[in-house]
Amino acid sequence: MTEKKSFIAEKIQALPYSGIRKFFDIANEIEGVISLGVGEPDFDTPWAVKERAIYTLEKCRTVYTSNAGLLELRKEISKYLKRKINCDYSYNNQIIVTVGASEGIDIALRAVLNPGDEVLIPEPSFVSYKPCIIMAGGIPVVITTKVEDNFRLTPEEILEKITDKTKALILPYPNNPTGAIMEREDLEKIAEVLRERDIVVISDEIYSELTYGNKRHVSIAEIDGMYEKTIVLNGFSKSFAMTGWRLGYAAAPADIISAMIKIHQYIIMCAPTVSQYSAIEALKSCNESIDKMRKEYDRRRRVMLKGFRDMGLECFEPLGAFYQFPSISVTGMSSDEFCEKLLYEEKVAVVPGSALGECGEGFIRCSYAYSIKDINIALEKIERFVKNHKK
Ligand SMILES: Cc1ncc(COP(=O)(O)O)c(C=O)c1O
Known part of the structure; x- marks a missing residue:
């Protein structure tokens, strides 16, 4: 019998899955993981919006x-x-x-x-x-x-x-x-x-x-x-x-x-x-809700930036979005290696910079769309990890 041919188009076969997904598949299997991984606000949708949705449904x-x-x-x-x-x-x-x-x-x-x-x-x-x-x-x-x-x-x-x-x-x-x-x-x-x-x-x-x-x-x-x-x-x-x-x-x-x-x-x-x-x-x-969220993100941004710099990671000061992109070169690890070890050793999930382009190698992406409490716990764990793995 001839070998079964794949039904999948070659263009799609050649397309890799997102490098972010891999880490979240692993993180989901481990209990008690603190994540700074997902680019998703931790705030609730403003109530006025939800109310309008309910009304829309009521009106069919x-x-x-x-x-x-x-x-x-x-x-x-x-x-x-x-x-x-x-x-x-x-x-x-x-x-x-x-x-x-x-x-x-x-x-x-x-x-x-x-x-x-x-x-x-x-x-x-x-x-x-x-x-x-x-x-x-x-x-x-x-x-x-x-x-x-x-x-x-x-x-x-x-x-x-x-x-x-x-x-x-x-x-x-x-x-x-x-x-x-x-x-x-x-x-x-x-x-x-x-x-x-x-x-x-x-x-x-x-x-x-x-x-x-x-x-x-x-x-x-x-x-x-x-x-x-x-x-x-x-x-x-x-x-x-x-x-x-x-x-x-x-x-x-x-x-x-x-x-x-x-x-x-x-x-x-x-x-x-x-x-x-x-x-x-x-x-x-919802202008006011946006302002409130922006202020809170800004507070977290400053806490996280100080945290990374204090632990000796070089970190560019972000002026937009809700991510930080510190360099992990002091550890000598690749982004993938850093993220995988951090996940297993400290139960903290972050995204390898290399998942966002080859030039992201040597960096990690950390989202601050998380509570200050989680950010502080994660920073403490990352600090310990970096100390243990410094070149
Ligand atoms: C830069 C950028 N563009 C677009 C999107 C997709 O957003 P949406 O939820 O509107 O599809 C994202 C989501 O993370 C993003 O980071």
Whole structure:
């Protein structure tokens, strides 16, 4: 008999599982693990949002919405974007409501890529970009951001990687996992490189509400000449503590949104209806909840940063999102080895930096979307571990 052929497409066979998943599979098997691993707010979804969900169910508003999303929600998103990034997006044809920013990443790439097109991705960064580019038929081209540059993207690095096949740039700021942000001057310089070129920017702004030290998030869409070539992605998961509601959105020039709706209507139909009604409430009345969460994240950020520095780990000061990315070079271990040993010896789960790009090797990602109590216990354990394993 001939050997049984795999039913799985070669492209998918070649795709690795996320390096984050492996650790959480192990961590779930061990009792009493303290995790700083997951990028998920520990706060409850604001009550006003939950109340709106209950009301929506009571009213039996549980049918499909239009493909682009509820008109009332798109109107609120349009107002929110005007308020926050001072860009005008028409609720009629420039906004689509998606299943999280995750779907936004996927359909944005599928909408713009032809086979063989190159996409620039600064790394370390979120695990989904590379696989989504590959699944959309594109070729990921990594740009390594460096701690010396505060993990910001520089125009020189972009110029070095641009070819005549470059179709898009993913701009992942505030950044997961480094916590880096891009300020207006940084974006102006990048815009100078991109303005005259046919390159689409996919700006993942899911952490836009989480910036610290009086640094307001600036979107590249705000910069002169960039609105016309930028797809802004955002969502409710991080800012509003709504990860499980699976709701995000994209805003872009009308022709791009129209192409994204074409894909979305065939594969998704519409984002979850109850979540959409509830998100209207989030945008209308939850500013205060965001402020409270941001203040608390900031407190934890400072505690964690001091903790790492006090134990002798070099750590870049994050100004956005809710992650820290300390170097573990004093131990001489690889990121994987460090995380695995830390899990077995101290029952603390963190993410190997290498899971977020090859250049993340030698770092670990620790989320501070956990209680101060858990953060302090984890820091004590990591300190003991580092002391025991110093080179
Ligand atoms: C940078 C980044 N983009 C997108 C997402 C996906 O978010 P969502 O829950 O909206 O799909 C995440 C989730 O961790 C993320 O860190």
